[in-house]
Amino acid sequence: MIKVGIVGGTGYTGVELLRLLSGHPHVQLTAITSRKEDGLPVADLFPSLRGKVNLAFSAPDKADLTRCDVLFFATPHGVAMEQAPALLAAGVMVIDLAADFRLKNPATFEQWYKMPHACPELLPEAVYGLPELNREAIRSARLIANPGCYPTTMLLGFYPLLNANLIDAGTLIADAKTGVSGAGRKTEIATLFAEASDNFKAYGVSGHRHAPETVAQLQRFSSQPVSLIFTPHLVPMIRGMHATLYARLTSDVTNEQLQALFEEQYKDAPFIDVMPFGAHPETRSTRGSNMLRLALHRPGNGDTVVILVVQDNLMKGAAGQAVQCMNLMFGCPETEGLQHTALLP
Amino acid sequence: MIKVGIVGGTGYTGVELLRLLSGHPHVQLTAITSRKEDGLPVADLFPSLRGKVNLAFSAPDKADLTRCDVLFFATPHGVAMEQAPALLAAGVMVIDLAADFRLKNPATFEQWYKMPHACPELLPEAVYGLPELNREAIRSARLIANPGCYPTTMLLGFYPLLNANLIDAGTLIADAKTGVSGAGRKTEIATLFAEASDNFKAYGVSGHRHAPETVAQLQRFSSQPVSLIFTPHLVPMIRGMHATLYARLTSDVTNEQLQALFEEQYKDAPFIDVMPFGAHPETRSTRGSNMLRLALHRPGNGDTVVILVVQDNLMKGAAGQAVQCMNLMFGCPETEGLQHTALLP
Amino acid sequence: MIKVGIVGGTGYTGVELLRLLSGHPHVQLTAITSRKEDGLPVADLFPSLRGKVNLAFSAPDKADLTRCDVLFFATPHGVAMEQAPALLAAGVMVIDLAADFRLKNPATFEQWYKMPHACPELLPEAVYGLPELNREAIRSARLIANPGCYPTTMLLGFYPLLNANLIDAGTLIADAKTGVSGAGRKTEIATLFAEASDNFKAYGVSGHRHAPETVAQLQRFSSQPVSLIFTPHLVPMIRGMHATLYARLTSDVTNEQLQALFEEQYKDAPFIDVMPFGAHPETRSTRGSNMLRLALHRPGNGDTVVILVVQDNLMKGAAGQAVQCMNLMFGCPETEGLQHTALLP
Amino acid sequence: MIKVGIVGGTGYTGVELLRLLSGHPHVQLTAITSRKEDGLPVADLFPSLRGKVNLAFSAPDKADLTRCDVLFFATPHGVAMEQAPALLAAGVMVIDLAADFRLKNPATFEQWYKMPHACPELLPEAVYGLPELNREAIRSARLIANPGCYPTTMLLGFYPLLNANLIDAGTLIADAKTGVSGAGRKTEIATLFAEASDNFKAYGVSGHRHAPETVAQLQRFSSQPVSLIFTPHLVPMIRGMHATLYARLTSDVTNEQLQALFEEQYKDAPFIDVMPFGAHPETRSTRGSNMLRLALHRPGNGDTVVILVVQDNLMKGAAGQAVQCMNLMFGCPETEGLQHTALLP
Structure with missing residues (x-):
């Protein structure tokens, strides 16, 4: 089982990741962080998850995220780049759903996101997580910039x-x-x-x-x-x-x-x-x-x-694509846990 | 595998049954009828099913429905009661999502649905398909009246x-x-x-x-x-x-x-x-x-x-409940093929 | 012309009052207050009012509200009761769209709104502004509690x-x-x-x-x-x-x-x-x-x-009813400025 | 007062014309036709008009449309061109909200609308009813093609x-x-x-x-x-x-x-x-x-x-623009009966 953590699980990308990962046969949800909702059962915030997710949110500093094999950052821009170097060093893979690693040029990043990049040395290594263009690179990546x-x-x-x-x-x-x-x-x-x-x-x-x-x-x-x-x-x-x-x-x-x-x-x-x-x-x-x-x-x-x-936009545009990348990184079938039929009507 | 047919598959209950049954591990979708859409691939009408359902609609008279183990009637009131006697006689189980078998009293049926009942002799046998009230009866039923x-x-x-x-x-x-x-x-x-x-x-x-x-x-x-x-x-x-x-x-x-x-x-x-x-x-x-x-x-x-x-209303209120009944009738786990997490947001 | 002011014009009740009053033949919009939007043209916040309302918001302390004949309070609970005594003393009529004057019993008010009443002495005089029950009392009122x-x-x-x-x-x-x-x-x-x-x-x-x-x-x-x-x-x-x-x-x-x-x-x-x-x-x-x-x-x-x-809810349930009361208080026809046909579809 | 008729008043353009014209100070609603709803009070179909419009629909052949000064055709393509020649000859002005008179070239009309034009001789005279481009021509027109x-x-x-x-x-x-x-x-x-x-x-x-x-x-x-x-x-x-x-x-x-x-x-x-x-x-x-x-x-x-x-789309895109044209044709101020403030929220 892949031990998975989510940093910043209270947004729409977070709850969508929870929907997908809680139904993924090879995933063990291990940690979900939220500074604001520390201690609150996830299913109290998102009643759609009652009976599906039994974890509670934990404050980032209390969660030992290095227990995880991979972390999804469902945070605002600027969070993942602060934590990625230490996590990677500890052997945890990182999939950032924000923009921190999407642009190779740190100056361009600073121009658009109004903050200096915290770890420009990681930018060359980061793989843009669009499997249809970069499938092979994703398979061997340890740091993914999930596309917008x-x-x-x-x-x-x-x-x-x-x-x-x-x-x-x-x-x-x-x-x-x-x-x-x-x-x-x-x-x-x-x-x-x-x-x-x-x-x-x-x-x-x-x-x-x-x-x-x-x-x-x-x-x-x-x-x-x-x-x-x-x-x-x-x-x-x-x-x-x-x-x-x-x-x-x-x-x-x-x-x-x-x-x-x-x-x-x-x-x-x-x-x-x-x-x-x-x-x-x-x-x-x-x-x-x-x-x-x-x-x-x-x-x-x-x-x-x-x-x-x-x-x-929350699936192929965010959480689904991130899980697709995770599947490739961990050698799962690309479609594992992602075979939902669209809800129509 | 349970061979399943759907009579009247072009409505919302029909497409929801298709979503559920195409993902059910013990079901083989065998026939979907529609008089009007005879020959049309199902996925042409419902693009959400592209890549999920490869069947085409067939006219009721062309489809040999007795190949099926069970038929879902996703039809207007009055259709299932015309066909149920022959189907049951041929060994096909029937789950009617309309009202034909919900009322035990044929006079009450006629009063509310403005048509005489076509097979009142089957009413005593029909089981009201609400598992939480009638679970054991459903297990041994061959004719289910799915609740409104x-x-x-x-x-x-x-x-x-x-x-x-x-x-x-x-x-x-x-x-x-x-x-x-x-x-x-x-x-x-x-x-x-x-x-x-x-x-x-x-x-x-x-x-x-x-x-x-x-x-x-x-x-x-x-x-x-x-x-x-x-x-x-x-x-x-x-x-x-x-x-x-x-x-x-x-x-x-x-x-x-x-x-x-x-x-x-x-x-x-x-x-x-x-x-x-x-x-x-x-x-x-x-x-x-x-x-x-x-x-x-x-x-x-x-x-x-x-x-x-x-x-x-389309799940526990209709198609989901019908599949829940089917699971009970065929000895599958009650939740088989029905473990979708709600889509939120 | 009736000189009208609106206290707290940035909410939905405020913009609806502006829609109604800017089209009322006997009203001269005189002041609209907002602490937060001081100086901002009203039409910049609500582009639907471009060409209809030329006023800007002014901070409450800058607006000389005693120039007005009547003030609508489109504020949260607790604001009108602070200002009503001085305004009434200055001869300005008050129509409160919040709850400050709806309950005759100050203890009940405090129980539900979690604050002591600021001017319980005015409660007996306040008229509940439901014309169909209190038309005559409204005609002679100077303080209206607009119903919820x-x-x-x-x-x-x-x-x-x-x-x-x-x-x-x-x-x-x-x-x-x-x-x-x-x-x-x-x-x-x-x-x-x-x-x-x-x-x-x-x-x-x-x-x-x-x-x-x-x-x-x-x-x-x-x-x-x-x-x-x-x-x-x-x-x-x-x-x-x-x-x-x-x-x-x-x-x-x-x-x-x-x-x-x-x-x-x-x-x-x-x-x-x-x-x-x-x-x-x-x-x-x-x-x-x-x-x-x-x-x-x-x-x-x-x-x-x-x-x-x-x-x-914003018309007969709030702003429309308030204008209806104003019409009665100032001797206008009850329907003046309120003859809009519903928008359908 | 301008005597106004509406041909085909049961659609959205029809009900919008009724909203506008029933509040227009110089208009007397004279006839509203509908083959299907002959005899039905307009306000029974559109309850938003209860108390605003007291007319009933009448079948086209029963309504003496030549009593009107101007007729709005809120009909499908192909209706106005059948009736326009006789109406114009009888001195009734015509404003067609469909496409019959929008294209000067009858061949282009036939190509896109799949029917031959019934009165190509009127096409040169018809004025494209976009006041911002054709204001003067509209003032003297008797046949208006209201733009799409x-x-x-x-x-x-x-x-x-x-x-x-x-x-x-x-x-x-x-x-x-x-x-x-x-x-x-x-x-x-x-x-x-x-x-x-x-x-x-x-x-x-x-x-x-x-x-x-x-x-x-x-x-x-x-x-x-x-x-x-x-x-x-x-x-x-x-x-x-x-x-x-x-x-x-x-x-x-x-x-x-x-x-x-x-x-x-x-x-x-x-x-x-x-x-x-x-x-x-x-x-x-x-x-x-x-x-x-x-x-x-x-x-x-x-x-x-x-x-x-x-x-x-129903106002400047259809009914509002048509009334704007009518105002110009009859010498009313261009904005008469059209001064509604947008409904926000």
Whole structure:
């Protein structure tokens, strides 16, 4: 059994990890920390876990986290980088669901997250935890930077086209929409029900932290400089993310060739569903599951290709992806504990 | 493996059965019928099932249903009673999720469902599929009348009190609320998003079909005539049911005794969660799971006890309960294939 | 023109008062206070008011509130009672939308609101601002206690029956449901979109502050001691309140007589809509309007009468009712500035 | 008083027209037709109109529509064009809220609406009812083609830039999102609450009927051929539309100049709110009002300008715009009967 700890288990990523890990056949939940909820049974905070998780939260300083084989950091940015060096030194693997290890350049990190990086020496070693791009590296990693939710959709949508050198890397547009759980389980006016319900808006249009990690990863697959316009929006739904991606074709290519490219690229990816050309994936078809579904369109058969990508932001966009990485790191089947069928309706 | 067929698989109960049965380790999905969608792959109608269910719908007359060991009828009222006699004669067990076999009295059936009963001779044999009240009878049944969603909450909430002869059976009130999926996957104005969202209303206050089966079952446990005021309401949520039950105590009893009564009653019921006295169960704590949660209140320590009951109307209120019955009928562990943790948030 | 000020204009009651008063032909908005948002244009906080309200918030100590003819207190409990004595002395009328002046007994106030009353000498003078029960007293009042949202529905539903001595005052049950805006515009986890959406729950079942004011008002119309079981619930909708009221008839009375009683009682009330016997009012039929709609039911023609009552909790349940009182106090037509048609869909 | 009739009053556009027109000081509602609901009081179908509208629906053949000064067609495509010639000949003005008169080219109409045009001879005379582009023509028109909801946002967003020749007309992208009421009040599975709630999806990505009218109108202001990628999406909210528009600048221009251009362009438009540069308009800031709000962004100060546009799809996107046109046609102030403040929250 893999001894697993969760640092910061009171948020939505935390409770989703608990749902997944408590049902994982090879995992033994060993510690869940929360400074604020020290001593509170987890199931008192999350009644959905009554009868499923018997642990209580413990304060970080009381939990001996080195008992664990692997730790998931479901914390705000800046926490994992403080603790990772000592944990790794103690032989504990680390999967950070925040941004601490996503950017290779510590200056870029400081620019976007407004804090100096605490352990830049670990950045070269950290593996960006997107199995469809980095499967082998993840298998042998001990420090994972789990991707952001938005980047997962953008990367998996643009990657085959960019890698095949079929599109103009300088005019990428991602019009993306997220459910409200993406904002986390924290008190703020903007995500109150009476504010966010029956409403739709863009936010962060002038600049969002998920852009630099996306561009950095995309750049790996393009010789041309990558430029990305990224517009996030807030949708009145709990879970779900939809990216509408626009790219300009630079080569003559048929729709059948485009479709075949994606099908070939993802034929061994158990959590990528390439739908038929012209389909309209719905976010709910991924609710509670680790599947990411996508479909291609080409309006008027012109030179713009539109890629529609959907996922559950808490699953493939966060906790599910992290468990997928853990499976790879520990030699489990990639889909172990992640075979939930989406909840529809 | 149990060979399972679903008659009428295009509704919400159908797709939920498919979600459950496709993940059940002892089930082989054998046939799914739909007159209208004959030939359509199931996953084309329900993309959440892509990669999970490879069957196509087949017209009822084309499907050789006698290949199955058990058939779930996820059809409108009146269908199962037409086919049950021949199926039972052919050795196929029947679990009807509609109302055809819920009422022992064919006259009562006709009064509420506006059609004569097609096989009244089977009514005495049919077992009301509420395991917490009828577990042993279900084990040996070949014809199950799966309870309505509302009755499940009302019966499991009132039953311990009525059985212990602690309340006035003549003044029961059930103020119940359901999510919109309870209305089914059928076209009607009243359940359109633009009608049902951001709205709340009662319906059927003067009389609802779920009252007679509830009263009939409750009457089994009371020597006094049972009288029930039942007020259903429609909540703008997809899944979930909340019953607020009011009963007048006729005996001196402490809150601790009331709590102990319920805990004792349901101590062996794997899907009943008796929460602490004074708790407020939320429907979402059961979303996608087969758990029913309840909690007791006694406002002002007076003679009225209030029982709060929640469940997922498509799970413990329909498909989950049906699979629970199937497990009992076929000697599987009662919880097999039903151990989903609720999806929260 | 009536010079109007709003104390505490940053909540939902505040913005609703602004919507109403900015469109009222006899009102001149004169001051809006907020300690936190001092100097901020109101329309920057509430973009719906761009082009409608040009005022900025001002800190309470900077605003000379004695310039106003009347002040609305859209503040938490405890604020109005501190300021009311001086304001009244300065000739400013006061309409408090919080609870400070709703209870005549200062001990009861302290019991429920956990603070001693700051000006008990004003309690006898304060008029409970429910025009349908107290229209004449409101006309000559200078201090109004605007009713709570729940009490408005319970009082207007039970009152005709109680006043006519037709029901048992000792077994009243109110099963009530509110939209999330009733919790106010304040940061808390429980009313986040990701918590409150797609969910339903009861709260405060063991005791809610709106019960004592309701019982106190009902008691005025009954010689028998009034006893009320009041169960509030939270509905995933922004606005709207639905009360399902249960009362036991103690006299022989026909349904026609019951209906006539209500129609007669409210025939001069411009904001009460007595719907046909057996109707099912929907909350959305009052969205954004000051109408309260109700309908009577009598299940099985037994001795229980069920009254269904709906309103917009921010309108007839709060801001609309307050403006209705203001109209009466200043001799305007009762419906002035309140003739909005509900927004449907 | 203007005698007004509505043809096809049972849909969402119909009930919204009724809300607006019943409160319009210069309008006398004269006739509302519905074949299906002949004889039914309007307020029985729409309880929000109880006490506001006393008319009943009448069958089209029974209503003498020539009594009216103007008729609103809130009907499916193809109805208005059958009746317009006779009505205009009888001196009745016509405002069609469907597509019959939006396209000047009858072949294009037939291509997209799959029916030959019934009166192509009227197409040259019909005025596209977008006051901000065609105010003077509307004043003297007798036949108005009310714009589609999507085109209103796209046209008012792109128009100033295109008219000033600042952008590349060949690479326009409109990523647009609508509330579910845009699909109308008609029975279909896809817009059921249990399907559309807690979900997000694109639709019609390969081609949508609103594209050709948008391109045709935009072409009026560009010498370069206009090419538009238009991607509509469905948002789980009742009302509201958000367009995220992407255009590539072809000239050196500062952000201040862009902002000034929009402010100047719309300075006399009472229903266009140009928000500060970099703002994020929310759909709810227009809920129930006729305002369209927009804001400009320029990510990374590059050559892409992003225009965010919001409106209420039933108001500025349909019924409100139609009444705005009526005001112009009959010499009323443009804002008469349209001064509703948005309902927030």
